[in-house]
Amino acid sequence: MPRKNSVPRCYFSLRSPYSWLAYRDLVDRHPEVAAAVEWRPFWEPDARSERMLAEAGGSFPYVAMSRAKSLYILQDVRRLTRERGLEPTWPVDRDPVWEVPHLAYFVALDEGLGREFVDRAYRARWQEGRDICDRATMAELAAELGLPPDHVSNAVDDEELRRRGTAALLDIDEDGVFGVPFFVDRFNKFWGVDRLPDFVRSVAGTAAAPVPVAAAELDPGLGGDQGHAGGCG
Structure with a gap:
């Protein structure tokens, strides 16, 4: 029996540096695959979303982040950004509510600007x-993209978007996603930046070499949020 959704899926989180790097690799090196996949958000639910998810019969994978893992991610992301010629500025998150940017994504998606929103939010963060959990930041990004600033910045207060968010969290549960970046192609699943080439080959049926990238010396320094619980980072 075929899956109800045979479209390749990319689960992304605007919080995760690894998800950001996978997004850049997919868009910059394999634009044809990036255009063919369905982009699905992954985020840690707040208390209200968690309650709605439980009431719908779902659950969210949660594993606490250890200090050792946080320090490793700092070092690892520094290596990976250097390889790609990217210069990150580490954000500092204070009491983040991840529904703010991830529910805003649905507003952009409805306006046909989902990818553009993801790209701009990643760059901002x-x-x-x-701070992409700041509503003022969301309003500014929306204005830049020609989206309604009030609707984007206040997406977290929209009841219909909350319900769509619950459905998205249920999709995460159904697809067995436990971290990001996470890619699904039919029955094949791939987790992490290093599995992106395998996902691309699965979708495209080719083993084309990736576009080379330049190296750059950079020092991202220390930031507040070194990844997210339960994921690749």
Whole structure:
């Protein structure tokens, strides 16, 4: 019996540096695959979303982040960004509510600007060091993209978007996603930046060499949020 959704899926989190790097690799090196996949958000639910998810019969994978893992991620992301010629600015998160940017994504998606929103939000967070859980930041990004600032910045208060968020969290549960970046192609699943080439080959049926990238010396320094619980980072 075929899956109800045979479209390749990419689960992304605007919080995760690894998800950001996988996004850049997919868009920059394999744009044809990036255009063919369904982009699905992954985020740690707040208390209200967690309650709605439980009431719908779902659950969210949660594993606490250890200090050792946090320090490793700092070192690892520094290596990976250097390889790609990227210069990150580590954000500092204070009491983040991840529904703010991830429910805003649905507003952009409905306007046909889902990818553009993801791209701009990643840049704001990982290259400009901005707090994307700040509603004012969301309003500014929305205005830049020609989206309704009030709707984007207040997406977290929209009941319909909350219900869509619950459905998205149920999709995470159904697909067995435990961290990001996570890619699904039919029955094949791939987790992590290093599995992206395998996902691309699965989708495209080719083993094309990736576009080479330049190296750059950079020092991202220390930031507040070194990844997310239960994921690749």
